[in-house]
Every structure is written in structure tokens, then in C-alpha cells.
Amino acid sequence: MPQGLQIGPVAAGRALAGELLRQRGFLFPWVPVALGIGIGGYFALPVEPGGGAELVLGGLAATAGAAALRGGALSGPVLWLLAMIAAGGALAAWRAQFVAAPVLEWRYYGPVTGRIVGMDRSASDALRLTLDRVHLADVAPSRTPARVRISLHGDQGATTPVAGLTVMTTAHLSPPAGPVEPGGFDFQRHAWFARLGAVGYTRVPVVALRPPDPGATRVFRARMALSDRVRGVLAGDTGAFAAAVMAGDRSGLSREVTETLRRTNLAHLLAISGLHMGLVAGFVYAALRLAGAAVPYTALRWPVRSVAALVAVAAGAGYLMLSGGSIATERAFVMAAVALVALVFDRRAITFRALAMAALVVLVLRPEALLSPGFQMSFAATTALVAVFGGLRGRARLRSRLLRGVMAVVVSSSVAGLATAPVGAAHFNTMAHYGLAANLLAVPLMGMLVMPAGVVAVVLMPLGLEALALTVMGWGLDVILFIARTVASWPGAVGHVPAPGEWVLPLFAAGGLSLALWQGPLRWLGLVPLLVAGGLWTQVDRPGILIDDRGALVGVLGENGRALSRAKGAGFVAQVWLENDGSGREQAAAAALWPAQGRVRHLTGKRRAEAATCAQGEILVLNHDPPGDPGCEVFSPRRLHGLGAVAITRDATGLHIRSARAVAGRRLWNDAEIRAARLWRAQ
Template sequence: MPRGLLHLVNRAASGAAMIVLNQRGALFPWAPVLLALGIANYFACATEPRGGQVALACAGALAAGVLAVRSGALAGPMLWAVALVLAGFCLGALRAQVVAAPVLGWRYYGPVQGRIVMIDRSGSDAVRLTLDRVLLPDVDPARTPDRVRLSLHGEQGAMTPLPGLTVQATAHLSPPGGAVEPGGFDFQRHTWFAGLGAIGYTRVPVMAHAPPERGATLVFAARMALSDRIRAVLPGDTGAFAAAITAGDRSALSQEVTETLRRTNLAHLLAISGLHMGLVTGFVFAALRLGGALWRHAALNWPVRSIAAGAAIAAGAVYLALSGAAIATERAFVMACVAFLALIAGRRAISLRALALAALVVLILRPEALLSPGFQMSFAATTALVAAFGALRGRGGAWPRWTRPVVALLVSSSVAGFATAPVGAAHFNTFAHYGLVANLVAMPVMGLFVMPAAVLAVLLMPLGAEAVPLTLMGLGLDWILLVARSVAAWDGAVGRVIAPGPLVLPLYALGGLWVILWQGHLRWLGLVPLVLAAWLWSGATRPQVLIEEGGQLVGVMTPSGRALSRGRGAGFPAEVWLENDGSALDQDAAFALWPPDLPIRHLTGKKAAAALTCSEGEIVVLNHDPPGRPPCRVFSPKTLRDTGALALTLAPRGLEITSARAMAGRRLWNDKDIRVSHIWRWPVQGADQ
């Protein structure tokens, strides 16, 4: 190698080494980022990794970790990065195997029996029951799903759903469906990790088969009992709101309230997260510390602060259990534990290291959480808040004391809203223009009245004296609902955006994390992926033609928006397609756009399929299989069964087809052949279904 080139290489290596060494002491927050990178690589695989491949990755992670411990300040971080990425890959693969359970392989209609382990509400506002200990007559137990979820339609009321109650009904069940469009939300993956082997509905009354088992589903029963006590004092939407933020029970919360909160960027109040956990634990800590300070003996002889911190952790654990232990709640609880343990040890309570530890705990326990909007929005908001208030630490002296809470509220609402807005818009295709206004008016009431009253109500419930604090809580929630409804009614309250491409959110996360976590002037390099993400999103396009996976619906993009082939039926894919288009149209309005001269026809019903006549070059979509082999290009259930939903582009060089199945790959959750050959545990009941 020429001497000049060797000199340049040495200088570059020395510069890189100095850059890494300058990050000493600030590298730990990168640990969950690298772990998440490995988890993302697992989920991005086109086919399920085999056991040998995963074992090799795990061995590599272990070897890199051992070498990292024995390496110096330069090589050590590099090896830790390799170890964490490989460990993330292994975590994803192992978790997918641990949750493996039978998946229904066909459509089923008949008696269904099971025990209620969850009660919630669907997007269509129907009550849903999740059942375990499922029995399907004439179905081999080895092929029966461990859990199913039923939506209740029609006239119900034959029984009141109770935790642990064994019920039976005549229901329709089917395997979880795939994405409603190529590259869309993978519902099969979601249900796999949720343990759901089938979903369905019933239009006949659900009947009680056996009384609730004593001691069964104890935590769930406690949550529902708490919810019932709250709604007995606070009826209607107010009580449903109170039950949602206290017990995590949204079964009584109407879609109208949920949508109103979403339109004003107040829907985060329903997700029990850092705000709720911080208010609950902070209230307990402050109350006990104040009480200890007022008691002379305790103030002089007891470690009041440590006792208050320990009690706050215990209160957070109880709240975590009662709220249902969602991802955001787990993150908030870990953060609270770290903060109060730091207070006990005399260390800084809130830091990026504490947040990184919380992220590691959540990702290790549930690697699939990385792909959920809740995880992404929760950690985006918290990371931005910790960084912002860390940068502002010691700079509040210029503000008058009475203005500091107002400034803190303004800064926190602005920072959290700015950090989560791209993530929320990417997942839900909406943007609340007046969300900052709504949060500034509603949040003080939430912190000063609602959550302290909720804590008091729970503490007084064993004495039957919860009515007064719940009434105060209801007044605060009434104010929040009034704010939400008023702001949602403003013109232009909600903006709609097109769904971004697959690289936008990863680039946004990389850029934001680089700006926050990297130390020194090179942090501003994080602006490059942020700008690139914005540029890619601005140029996002939507498929010209979309076909539902059962041939029930077709959507064609027109100059006026997406035209739908039906005004009723297949409502879920219709809603998702229009949302991803960034369209404000509903299904009826989109059906009105359907032009008569399209080069694609959609026919529904058995008679239409049987009487099909077409010519070569035509494209016809059917929801029933036609007889014989028509001369035209036909998409029917038979052809769509192997492809899932389709996106078509009518290009000059021919028809370009993208399938949801090809985009999702061949994974445990969507391919029965993969389940047979790639499930490591043997034997696994129902692995072939």
C-alpha cells in the first residue's frame, strides 16, 4: 500500500477511534437501540429462520459479549453492538416459538365453549369476549385453538359477561386474516403473539354454561370489579372514561368518545402510561413524605424519603396489575422503579439511562412490542421529554416562580406532541391540528384532580367511601370530555396524511435517536435521516388497484380519490384503504365515485360467478369461484387464497401484481407448512393447522 494512502487510513482509523472514545459514559442508552435493530431484522426475514440459524446467532451473541468484556475501550463497544444485534434476533425468534399455539385452519360454524379471560370492544363498537379452554365439538383437541375472540352482535342479554365465566354460543370462527393490502398491518402476526388461534362472531345470545371459577382469572376479576364500582357511581361516558384510565377496562367506552379524543390528540389519556403511572406513584410518594415530615418522630428517626419511595413502587405495581399491564404501562412502571430506587440511593431519578433500562426490559419480555404503535409512541414521547428537560435543567431561574408550571406544561405538551406526531400519523393517518391547545387546557385537570381523586377512591373502596373522590374525578373527566368535543368540532381539527413507505419510520427513529443520544457536534448528522424520511413521505404513492383477500371488495384510485366497488360490506378493508390514502371519504362516498367504464369489473354472488362472460384482456374480481377457465384474467377466492390481498398497477408493459403474502413472507404466523417444519418444540398440538 502506498505510504500516502496508508497515512490516510491510519488517520481515519485514529479519528474513528477518538470519536468512539469520546462517547464513553453515554453508550448505554444505545443498548436498546441495537437490541431493537436485531429484533427488527428477525421480523423482516422473508422466511422463518431455522433452529440452527438461530442457535448460530445466539452463539455469536454470547461469543461477542465474552470478547467485549475482555476487550479495550475501543473494541469493546463494537463487540457489544454485535452482541446486542444478534441477541435481538434471537429474542424475536425465541419469543415466536414460546407463544406457538394451534391456529384454526378452516372456517368453522357451530357450538363454541370457553372461559372468559378478556372483555373489550371492537372497532365497530361491538363487545368482544376472549375465551380460553376452548371446546369445539367434533374437533380434535390437538387442532382446537387455545384462545378465540368473539364479537357479540344481535340481541344479547341472556347473561352478563363476567371474568372466569364459562359460556357457550353458536358462532362463526375463521383463521386470523392477513394484511388488507400488501405491506399493511399484519393481523396474523399480531394474533400469533396475542395467543389467538381464531376470531369470529355470533349473532345469537351467548349463554352461561358454568359459573365463574373461584380464584380463576383473579387479576382480571379484580380489574372488572374495580370497573363496576367506578361505573356504579359515574354512569355513561364519564364512568367508562374513568374505568379505562383506572382499571384499563375499555369495554364500556364508546367509539364516539374514542374518536373524539383521537381527533384532539387526547387519546393518550386512555393508554395507561407514564402520565398515569407518574401521577399515581408521585401522589403516593408526596403524600407519604409530607405526612412523615409533619410527624415529628418519623421526621427525626425514620428514612421518610426511602419509605415513601418504596410505597410508591408498591403502588405502581398494584396499578400495573389492575390496569392490565400494557406495553406503555410496563415501560412507565420500570421507569418509576428506577426513579424511586435512584432517590433511595441518592442518584438522579430521571435520565436517558433509566429510559434505556425500561426499553431493555420491555423488549426482552416482549420483543414483538417493537412493532406496536403504543411502544413507538410511548418511547418517542418519553425520550424526547427526558432529553428536552435535561437540556433545560438549571435554566429555569429566568422565569418567575409562578410561571414555571405553565412553562413546564407548555414545553412537555409541545415536545411530546412533536415527537409522537409523525408516529401517530404514520399508523393512523391523521394529525390533530389543535392537539396542543386541547392538551394545555385538559392536562392540568388530569394531574391536579383526576388522578389524585382516582388514588383516593381506590384506597377508600374497601370502606365503601369511594363516592366523594369518584364524584370529584368525574367532574374533572367531564371537563376533559367537554374540551375534547369542543376542540374536535372546530373547522380543520383533523388533517389526513397518506400512509408512508416502509423506510420512513425507521429513518425517523434513527435520526431522532442520533440527535438525542449522540454526544458532540456530530449529533446533528441525525438531521440527514430526518430530512430523508420527510422527503420519502412527501413522495409516497398509493396502489392503483386494491383487491380484498376474499374478493369481497375492489378499490381503484381515481382523480377524485379511491373508488370502491361496494357501498356496504367489507367495511374494515374499505376503512383501512381510505385511511391509508389520506382520504376523508367514507365507504358510501367512495362507492359513489365508482365509474362505469373501468378496465376492471367486480361481481359478487354465486349466480354472477356462474354466469360470468368475459373476453381476453379483461380483469374480473369475484367473491365466488367461477366454473371452468374463463378467457379473462380472474381473481377469485381460489386464486386469492394463496396470495392474500393484492395491489395491481395497470402499466403499459403489462399488469404488475404485488401480493400481501409475498410482502409478509413465509412465517410461523401465516404459513401452516412453516409451522410444521419450523416449530422447535415437539410435539406441538395443532402445529400442522
């Protein structure tokens, strides 16, 4: 073999080793990235791995980690990478087993008893209760879900749902539904990790059976008590907004307010995240430090800065507990705690190491968080902010404090908005065109007025004087709501984009992380996956025909957009289909496009199904099973039960059918046989 062919790999290995040596001291932030790759790999599997997969992967991680300790400049980092990937897969597999709980396998109608452990609002703006300690009539405890979620419709009588109250009602329950189209959001997976075994609704008034449990729901009751105190002073949307910010309670928020904030990219003000945690901890730290410095005795004898930092950590922990502990809040608290402890030891506060620690804590505790919009948007924004402000550190500074503050708000809002825009558009199919303007007006109010007043209100609550501070807080929130409604009313405030393919977000993440974390000129190679992701998104091809999993709705894509077979009914499915198309059209408008005659027909009702006939080459969709073969391609409940939602494309070679169940694979959360085998072993 010619010598030149042998030099190539050697030279490449030396170059790679040299590049890794230049990254020495900067590789720790890649640890949660590798962990995330392993977690993502587990969730991407088409079939649930066999029992003991977490032990095998854990053994591989330990072996690779041990070898990495003796590895060289090149082999060491590579082995650590493999160890963390295997550890991520092991964590995800273990977590999926750990949260295992029964899932309702049939439709149920009857008495439901349980304890209220959660309250929020559904997409139809109905109050929704999450119950544990569930009892269903004639259902064995071993088959009863650990938790159920019930939407309350109709007149609910005199009973007011409160945290910890044991209630009874008569409800319709069903198993968590699968994706409404192949490759869509998998609610079954989300419900599995929330230990939610059934969802449904009731039109029967909820009846209180036992008073609130003072034990296990203590934190939840404290949150709701705080929310009630806030809404007792501030009424309407303002009070609901304040309760969401202070206690993480969104049950009082109207759909109109939520949608308005989303249309202006201000919905992040509802999520207790880095902004809120930073403001609370920062306000407590600054107030205590100023108070300590104002007293000569403490200023000269006490380590005021360290004491203020540690008290601010405690305040952040309390806020984390009262807020409900969402993913964004956990990330924000870990970063704030690391930053404040760094101040105690005179170290730099905000670094990629702090961000990596926050990501590790979240992923180790809840690996499934990797797939959530909250995790992705929170860490995308924070990574971009740390990278940009780290790059600006030491550059030319403005002398005016006012100008520095204004520029900080402009830069942070712009950077966070750009970093989260692809993630938000991919998950929610919308882009707020005037979001930057809304944030530049609203965020300073949040920082200078709303959150400081909220902290003061909590301090004054034991004295019964919280109304003074909450009134000031309400003024700020009223202005923010005015800004949101004004900006949302501007023409073209919201744009719509189609749902991207499965590789788009991972490519965006790879490119963004390379630009932010890699050291040296090779970081600019991160632009390649970003450009590829953008190109793939622009070329996304939506399915020509969509059929929901019960045969209740059909959508056909035409020149004027997607035509829907019904103007009412299956509203959630219709909304998701149209959003994924990048269409802002309402269901009724899409139904007006449905052709009177076409190759796709949709018939509803048992009698029409019994008399249905069709010609060869047609597609017939029914919401009841026909007695025989109508003579064409038929999709009825019997067939759809094994397929789930269906996407069909037609070309010269014929029909190409893609089912939601085939795409989702056979996993713990969607396959009764696998679930039964694993739960039997666990028992």
C-alpha cells in the first residue's frame, strides 16, 4: 500500500487530538449534550428495549468511564462521550420503568373518586382537575390509573375545587390518545411520565367527600393559598396573571389572555423561569446587601455579600417550591444558586459550567424533559445569552448606566428571541412578528415593578398588609396586558409556519451548540447544520390526506389549503392539522373548501356506514364499521384501531399510507402487551 494512504488517517488523528487539547477546560458543558444524545436515542427507538436495558447501558457507561480515566488526549474525551451517551440511555430507560403505572385500556363511564392534586385549564377553557388516589367502580386497584384528569363542563353547583379535597363525580374516561397525525406530539408518552392513566370530562357536579388532606398536598395547598390571597386583592385577568407569576397557578387565566400573550411572544412571562427567578433572587440579594451596608456594625463586621447571597438562594428555593417546580424553574434555580454561591467564593457567576450543571440536574431527575418545549426553549435562550454576553465581556463599555441598562434589555431580548424562535415555531407553528417590540416594553416593567412588588407582598402577607404591594404589582401587570393587547391587534402580528421534519430541530441544536460551546475557528462549522436545517424546513412536504384515529375527521390538502370534512366536531384535531400546515384558518373556513364530489369521501353515522358503497380508486372514511366490503380503500374504526391517525400521499405508484402507530413504535406508553409484561415483572 502506498505510504501516502497510511499518513492520512495518522495526520487526521493528530489534528483531532490537537483540536481536543485546545478544548481542554471547555469540555464540561458538552457532558449534558452527550447525556441528551443518549436520552434522545432511547426515545427514538422503534421498539421498547428488553428488560434490564438500563443495567446493560449503565454497565457500558461505567466501563467507558473507567477506560476514559486512563485515556489519552484523543481517546479520553471520546470515551467520556460514549460513557455519557450510554448513561443517558440508561437514565431514560430506568425513568420509564420507574414511573410505570396502570393505564386505562377501555372507555369508562361511571363514578370517579379521587383527591385533587392539580388544577389547570383545558384548550376549551374549562377548569380541569387532576386526581390521585383514584377509585373507579368495578375496576380492580391493580388496573386503576394512578392519576386521572377530568375537565369540568356544565353547571358545577356549589362545590369549589380546592387543593387536597377528595371529590366524587360521574365522568367519561378514556385512555390517553396517541398523536393526531403520524410524527405529531405524542400525548401518550407525555401522560406516561406524568403517571396520567386516563383523561376525560364530566357534566355532573363534583361533590366533596372529605376535607382537604393536610399531609401529602401541603406544597400544592400552599401554592393555591398564595394564589387565593393574590386573587383576593387583584380581580379578573390581572389577578389571574399575578397568581400565575407568583404561584404558578394558571387555572384562572382566560384563554383570551393566554392567546394574546402568545401572539406577542410574552407568554414566557407566565412561565416561572430564569427571568422571574433572577428577579426574585436578585432583588432579595440587592435589598439585603444594601440594608447590611447601611448599618455600620454589620457593614464592618459581617460578610454582608455572602450572607445576602445565601439568603437569596433560600428565597429562590422557596420560590421554586411555591411555583410548582417546572423544568424552566428548576433550570433557573440551579443557575441562580450556582451564581450566588460563586459570589460567596469570589468566582465568576454566570458561565457555561453553571448552565451545564443546571442541564445535568434536570436531565438526571427527569430525562423526558429533553423532549419538552419548555426545556428546549429555556436552555436555547440561556445558552445564547451566556455565549453573547460572554463574548461582549471586556469590550467597549457605555459610561451611562441608563444606556447600559437599555442596551442590556435590547440585546438580551433580541438574542433570546432569535434563539427560541426556531423551537417555538417548530412546536407551536407561529411566529410573533412584533415580539421584540412587546418584550422591550414589557420586560423592564416586569423587572422594575412587578417582581419586586411581588416579593414585598409575600413578606407582608404574615402581617395582612399584602394589598399595598399587590396593588402596585397590579398596576404593572395592567400595563403589560395593555401592551400585549395593543401589539396583538397590529396587522400581521402573527405568522404561521408548517411543522418541520424530524431532523430539523436536532440540526438546529447541533449548529447552535457548536457555535456557542466549541472554542476556536472550527466553531463556525456550526453554521452548516443550521443552514441544512433551514433548507429542510423550507422543503417540508405536508401529507395530502389526513384521517383521525376514529374516522371522525378527514383533511385533504389542495391548492387553497387543507379542506376539512366537518365544520364542527373533532375541534382539537382540526386545530392541530391546520397549525401543522402553517395555516391560520379556522375549522369552519377549512370545511367550506371541502368538495361536493371527490376521490376522498367521508360519511358519518351508523346508517350511512351500513349503506356505504364506493368505486375502485376512491378512499372512503367512516366513523362506524360497515357490514361488508364497500369496494374501495376503506378506513373505519376497526381498521383505524390498529393504525391510529393516518397520513396518505398519492403518486403515480399508488397510495402510500403512514400510520401514527407505526411511527410511534411499540413502547411502554402505547402498547398494552409490553406494558402488561413489564408491570407483571415489577409485581
